[in-house]
Amino acid sequence: MVAPSPYQIVKKLKVSRVLVFRTAQRYRRLGTSDDMQRRGRPVTVTTPEAVKAVREKIRRNPARSMRKMAKEYKMSQGSIRTIVKDKLKMIPYHGSHLTTLFIDEKIFTVEANKNGQNDRIIATDYQSACEKGKILNKTSHPASVMVFAGITADGKTPLIFVDPGVKGVALGQFSLRKPIMDLPARRRPRSSRQRDSRVVSRQFSEFISAVDWPASSPDLNPMDYAVWIYLTEKVSSKNYPSIKALKTALIKKWDEIDDDHLRAVIDAYPKRLKAAIKAKGGRFENYS
Template identity: 40%
Template structure:
């Protein structure tokens, strides 16, 4: 019997925090079958652990068959299980068992990401080490992570998940095989900040307003972030995080943070090109977008209404689980010597 997935505990934590299965799949980067099977087992048995004696008896797989599969994967790791099974004239299920149970391989989706220069990789490594040291005092639990995000009125389209069953291509076209999208849909820029036990109000940036250092300080930091944080922490110590956007790293913005905030991560201490280290980027914005853009919106106002609703619906358990992943991600960057981790 195949060993249980090492992701089961993470799946359980996110599921119990109210995260939808499709968002868990995206957040953890694991196969959809693993997530749905784990949730089904939990609902039925109240646990993710396998029952004793469960499962079919292992099918005999010859060493030659295992060796042949391993060699094919070595030559082309991008070949699908279906095509490989057809080429080897065995069932997809049998080949899947060889890949998963015998070779201990997992199928991951190929993702697009920016190339990191040698200098950027070095900075990510050095700065991640220093930030990890700070988490040993649980500083990340009082850190306010922040960022901006652009949302559009269009429904999110994923060709991997959007399918239609039909007898002919003409019927499929008529039933929605083609999704029409505007080149430049109406959109709204939002600012949000989160910590282990709360989140700021969601701020909408006015149409046509560019977030330069003046707008960032006056509209975002002074009017939104600081009043919320002072009320939320109520005298407790807290730390502010922002990424390397020009408005954030501007001298005037850095001086404002140094003067008005109890503590913040300066621009030369946050790793560059690191959305994989900001909870908003590696989880929250994606979860929000999946829910908000599940269907198109008729107007910007309708989009704003849905954004506010879904932002308010983010549960405390989910926020804590997302922040708890931050130290693990720092360790993953360090393990990769400053490179990208497998799942963003």
């Protein structure tokens, strides 16, 4: 029987030629395929026993600090890193939050958003009060514009002005596609929102349809209870001569919303969810 050539072994076992030649060389020298004795200092710290102990420690508590393990096993942090990364082939990952993109739309009008009962004007006399805006001019159908936008904990999309007649599904599928891609990669959401209720109802067995949705349900979208309220206070306190002037004011105030404000809004979001659950969907303290 003719022994297979190194080339045939490489082809049959699908391994590298270097591995085959080194194994054959080792066998000719030692009479065995076991590893040759390596040069340098013998391993005294990262022993199989130490590797096994560290593996078990990580299995019980994956969040265990390597610095604390090094102190516990009386070895250097470098040795612990060698065990974790080289021996166990593990990587210490930092904790991170899933990026969520909150989106919503709102209509703004060229007329000031004032309530005759709640808003007060301080003046010396009635005439002065009228001159300062006591008389509220309201029309049945003031000129308006719908805006659409989204926020994350550390970024926001551009403010999108929606053309009249655009439906919600088209809005979600097309209007935000480019703004989302414009966000830095670390800020992009894992998936985009699908507003088609049929798709949602198929994917989630506990989906609540519009018919079953309770009246006066609490706002749980930060866009509703924080962002739009902020823009309304900043923009809708006066009348505008045209839609163009209204859009200019909206863009200016939208651009002034910084990352610190967004971070505070998103950080308060879990508290608001817990409050809504505790109140069983009823009224609760404003956590915006």
